[in-house]
Amino acid sequence: MRNLGRIPLIVVAILAGGVLAAACGSSSNTPAPSASPSAVNTSAAGPATAAATPAAYPVTVTDLLGRSVTIKAKPMTIVALSPTAVEFVYAAGGTVVGRTDTATYPAAAAQAANIGSAYQPNMEKILALKPDLIVADSILDAQPQLKSAIDGTGITTIYAGVDSYQKVLDGLTLMGKVLDNSAATDKVAAAVTKARDDARAALAGKHISALAITADQNQVLYGAKANSYAGDILTQLGISNPASSLPDAGPFPGYTTLAQEKIIQFNPDFIFTVTPAPPPVPRLSTTIPQIPAFASLKAVKDHHVIEAPVELIEAPGPRIIDAFRAITAAVLGQPTSTTAVATASAGN
Secondary structure (H helix, E strand, O other): OOOOOOHHHHHHHHOOOOOOOOOOOOOOOOOOOOOOOOOEEEEOOEEEEEOOOOOOOOEEEEOOOOOEEEEOOOOOOEEEOOHHHHHHHHHOOOOOOEEOOOOOOOHHHHHOEEOEOOOOEOHHHHHHOOOOEEEEOHHHHHOHHHHHHHHOOOOOEEEOOOOOHHHHHHHHHHHHHHOOOHHHHHHHHHHHHHHHHHHHHHHOOOOOEEEEEEEOOOOOEEEEOOOOHHHHHHHHOOOEOHHHHOOOOOOOOOEEEOOHHHHHHHOOOEEEEOOOOOOOOOOHHHHHHHOHHHOOOHHHHOOOEEEOOHHHOOOOOOOHHHHHHHHHHHHHOOOOOOOOOOOOOOOO
């Protein structure tokens, strides 16, 4: 199975609607970051003098694990330990010299050194890059041995991960402060909020119900609840999620086991699926409609069982914009469109 243990990274793709292609938080369209040149005051009494500009560093921030971290100088050599972390760095105008094996977005990040998986990064490779900042995923706090290894490097580390819509905004705000480029991250955050509000307005009064479903290696089905990333997004858009009435069950926090009888009872208008294993494993969006007991489901009869793309599974974050737009398009029966949100480039 592909990264089933990391369900918060899976669920954003569940909601992506199966047709997302462009990123929103980490586009390769990278305008220069806003500069803060010293103002020049002139007067008749004397020559021009430069007004003092407050120093950005050192700066103390609170990361998404609630840790107080002091950044002594602007980070220039950054290693990011998850696709989400990579996208947060680029959204704030930074670049990375090291990234995990599945972090290939934006395109510029693919040029960085591969330091292993998000679950087993190679500490020797990380140290060889001599980073002045590690951006790790706060969701990895559930793996204390890995967190201990990261913290044991002695390198300044920020934890930024996503398990809700609000955490996307929080992560952007955090990285804007860390890289002294809040202008860039504020722009992305505004686009995220606008995409959410636009989708909510477009779906207002539709009274839509939906399940977000994944599966384990034994093909047991699990539905996202309101306290999961996927369930929170459904809630944000005013979509009814009947799975939220069930207790947490199974290996994934915020998820519940979905027996066939429950799915039939819920009879949702839409089912968004993600297959957490690469081809040739059959897609859930193909197998679910083939289950005889599901033949009468509204979502099956109306061809509203929609597969999400694997490429977004491991990067919940700024590209949530595409998820909002894809859900709206799926519900309204419209073509899906994606709009890249320009992010700053540290090199410009």
